[in-house]
Amino acid sequence: MSSSSELVQSIHNMRRVYFDNNATTPVLPGVLEAMQPYFGEHYGNASSIHHHGQETRAAVERARESVAALLGCLPSEIVFTSGGTEADNLAIFGTVQRAVARALPVARSNDHVITSTIEHHAVLNACRHLEQEGWEVTYLPVDCRGVIDPNEVKRALKPNTKLISIMLANNETGVLQPVTEIGKIAAEADVCFHTDAVQAVGKVPVRVDELGCDLLTISAHKLHGPQGIGALYVRKGTQLEAQMHGGRHERSRRAGTENVPGIVGLGKAAEIAREALERGDYDLTELRERLERELLKMEAVTVNAGGSGRVPNTTSLCFNGIDGEALVIALDLKGLAVSTGAACSSGAIEPSHVLLAMGLTPERARASIRFSLGKQNTSEDVEFAIRLVRETVGRLRELSPVWDNAPGSLESHAATKLVARS
Ligand code: PLP
Numbered sequence: 001m002s003s004s005s006e007l008v009q010s011i012h013n014m015r016r017v018y019f020d021n022n023a024t025t026p027v028l029p030g031v032l033e034a035m036q037p038y039f040g041e042h043y044g045n046a047s048s049i050h051h052h053g054q055e056t057r058a059a060v061e062r063a064r065e066s067v068a069a070l071l072g073c074l075p076s077e078i079v080f081t082s083g084g085t086e087a088d089n090l091a092i093f094g095t096v097q098r099a100v101a102r103a104l105p106v107a108r109s110n111d112h113v114i115t116s117t118i119e120h121h122a123v124l125n126a127c128r129h130l131e132q133e134g135w136e137v138t139y140l141p142v143d144c145r146g147v148i149d150p151n152e153v154k155r156a157l158k159p160n161t162k163l164i165s166i167m168l169a170n171n172e173t174g175v176l177q178p179v180t181e182i183g184k185i186a187a188e189a190d191v192c193f194h195t196d197a198v199q200a201v202g203k204v205p206v207r208v209d210e211l212g213c214d215l216l217t218i219s220a221h222k223l224h225g226p227q228g229i230g231a232l233y234v235r236k237g238t239q240l241e242a243q244m245h246g247g248r249h250e251r252s253r254r255a256g257t258e259n260v261p262g263i264v265g266l267g268k269a270a271e272i273a274r275e276a277l278e279r280g281d282y283d284l285t286e287l288r289e290r291l292e293r294e295l296l297k298m299e300a301v302t303v304n305a306g307g308s309g310r311v312p313n314t315t316s317l318c319f320n321g322i323d324g325e326a327l328v329i330a331l332d333l334k335g336l337a338v339s340t341g342a343a344c345s346s347g348a349i350e351p352s353h354v355l356l357a358m359g360l361t362p363e364r365a366r367a368s369i370r371f372s373l374g375k376q377n378t379s380e381d382v383e384f385a386i387r388l389v390r391e392t393v394g395r396l397r398e399l400s401p402v403w404d405n406a407p408g409s410l411e412s413h414a415a416t417k418l419v420a421r422s
Helices: 003-013 029-039 051-071 084-103 121-132 150-156 179-189 260-279 285-296 324-334 353-357 362-366 379-399 410-420
Strands: 078-081 112-116 136-140 161-165 192-196 215-219 230-234 301-303 314-319 343-345 348-350 368-372
Touching (some): 051 260, 078 084, 112 121, 121 136, 324 379
Parallel strands (some): 112 161, 161 192
Antiparallel strands (some): 078 230, 215 230, 314 368
16 A cells, blocks of 8 residues: 555544534434435425325424424424524514514614624624614623623613524533523513524523523534524514515415425434433533543643533633644644634634633634534543643644743633633
């Protein structure tokens, strides 16, 4: 064998550990099995009245019941979408456009929306678009633990506030937001309340009545279901303007032939997640804590989180003196998949908006890595990651002129460690 084919062979044989489950999760075998017949023998359009259509309609409605059971709502309150991004957009534009439509003939597009600086871009960019249309948007700050203060929501309310959109769990840090308290504030003020729960559903119990939300977003591929399918919970009575115009699918709230295999996959993933949460056997806290504890023993490593809690699978760690992109690439070459929260905009790597909002300097934000675990991960995976990260960070720091010149703030790192642990 030539040396290049040996190299290719060794890459194929390499042990690979996937710790990027907040980006997407592998589809569970049970989910795949449930979906398979809907790519083949059960191919009817769920809107058709004949046998084939009835068969797929029944599957869609069973999936709706399963999603509703996971969220503690009525099946009729679930609207299937193409994923979390579409559900967020439907929630935001659907609510504000409805508000404008109801204000006719004096349509006002200069009303007010409250969101936060740490939302996913599906919410942030939808809000930026609203601003271009003349809406006023308040982006609430977070503290250094990554938590929004509910009092800030109260203070931001205006007589013309039409929507509050605050996420349940942050995708980069895993930090849970005080959504129940925000839900109460929204209800008192009679303002529609949306929460993006994409990173929380399936990881912690999520019940819409406990949260007090009117709208809630989920996405199948974050809970071991397929990509390209999600749902919006719409509380009965909530006024929502459809964003897709076409047939009367999803009770005229989202036009378009249903993605039956995807919906079936989401329904099965929701069923598996609900059963696991009820049994209490989907708790990755122990694995996450071990990983975090061991990596925090390294010099100048801190956790980017704090507050009342996090989803059990996520930790965002800052490796001072390291370039996060370089670390992600070096780890990937050795078989560990993790991510930075960085986004590539106009060819430049921008540090994570979430970490900057928490008050990290751009250097520290760029030195941060997100580890997100999934159902498939084992304690062997964690040991593998600990060893690899220690080795790789050590090597990168040896090579790094920045590390040599790193501000001598090891005491302050130690202090941050204490403060930032959640
Ligand atoms: N909201 C959050 C918090 C997310 O993490 C994501 C995806 O990463 C989305 C929304 C978008 O979901 P989707 O990928 O299904 O469009």
